[in-house]
Amino acid sequence: MVARYERIAEELRKEILSGAHPVGSPLPSETELAERYGAARGTVRQAVAVLAAEGLVGSRQGARRIVLGKVRSQSFAELHSFAQWARANGNRYGGQVVEQRRRRASGAESARLGCDDVLEVLRVRTLEGEPVLLERTVYAGWVAPAVEGLPADCGSVTEALYESVGLVFAYGEHLIDAVAAGAVDARLLGVRRGSPLLRQRRTTTTHEGRPVETSDDRYRAGSVAFSIRNSIGANPLARQVGDLRFER
Amino acid sequence: MVARYERIAEELRKEILSGAHPVGSPLPSETELAERYGAARGTVRQAVAVLAAEGLVGSRQGARRIVLGKVRSQSFAELHSFAQWARANGNRYGGQVVEQRRRRASGAESARLGCDDVLEVLRVRTLEGEPVLLERTVYAGWVAPAVEGLPADCGSVTEALYESVGLVFAYGEHLIDAVAAGAVDARLLGVRRGSPLLRQRRTTTTHEGRPVETSDDRYRAGSVAFSIRNSIGANPLARQVGDLRFER
DNA sequence: AGGGCTCGCTTGTTTGTACAAGTTCCCCTA
């Protein structure tokens, strides 16, 4: 059962994407929409709040809402999972484990994951046959058995873990910066040493706030970019000075 | 006049930051908070929704909200404005115009900004005396006079434009990736040619959805990182394949 | 023609109520 406000949001989204409300044009007023859908104004407000959070429409007190764009930002799942993102974009993708071993957690890892034994996995991900991403993931000890049970060329780790042990990644913290490719990075990604890589370091937790993994992902320059839409009053992203929290 | 739910959110934020609600612990229930603050449950819900959007707390139907972290993601203003961000962090900052000229818009620029005459400005930004950011900004023709009226070492362009002509940047679209430093980049940022830079390309519009500027900002590696907290159901960020929309 | 003002419209905030849906934990039973 989908909530009413979500169905209304879905309809409005379709109308915007189809061009019924061109970019720059005003949306109907809340009262008007409420009448049209036979819902209360509050419900309509929730619907348009969803669109605003997606960056599709903007709003200002006193004036009608404006259509800002047609690009919809992807879901958490697509940000977290390389496979789900690639599939949603219609790309061919693959993955291969290069190295995998258990070891004791470093001080920082133990603090981030809340456990002393971890599983470190080095994976190369391909897009359209090309290696584009190098994942250095450290899993908390309690998920290690499940991860070790996966095939080395597992396409989607996120989905496999959900299906095998019902694990759901719910919250993530991401730090994005640029680094030069080291010798290993260069060999596995097929670029020259020192060439620029886009680095995404993340820590993911379950619904209950239990940390699952922390990862250092490096994208080949030019292969992938992160996209954000934001507005006054909505603040998904932040800059940070240097490397304060992710040292090893 | 600040809204009630914002003041409640502010108090809760302080409590979280001060450690009264440690990371991983549950927040008081909505009813309890409503009683404590003498507000309706709906108002409290708005307050915690703010915190959830900031990534400070997570929530699931049926269970108490959990404190996820203490890092607060900054506001839109701080993401948009280098100066406001640096000041909020307590850093010394500066800026210097290197080059500035009017010219005709390229095809892509004209499409993005909706005008044919533009002003291109090249600025170097410093943090603690070090050059860390190179801004190549293209302003729409209608703001060009205001921008030209600014001093060359203007610290905060965003604030200066607000004070001089009441211009407010309201919406932004950002693309983040990594590139190698070109000859000019290298000289102005004091790094070697080919060293990795974090690039943020953005287009910003006013409240009314009118495009103001589009910019190519390059950060020296190691100086700045972007930070994102997200969760299932909240989706500020997206990956994109290669360079689809920002060609020149 | 231009500038200022008012009025209607639209979004923002707050309260109250009711029910639905999911979680947690305790107790009881096999």
Place this chain on the structure above:
DNA sequence: TAGGGGAACTTGTACAAACAAGCGAGCCCT
């Protein structure tokens, strides 16, 4: 002791109503 069944609690959804605050268009006056 392990598991099932509830009951109490908590968050999610929906509706209704009222007022505040801001915007824009049209009107009037100079």
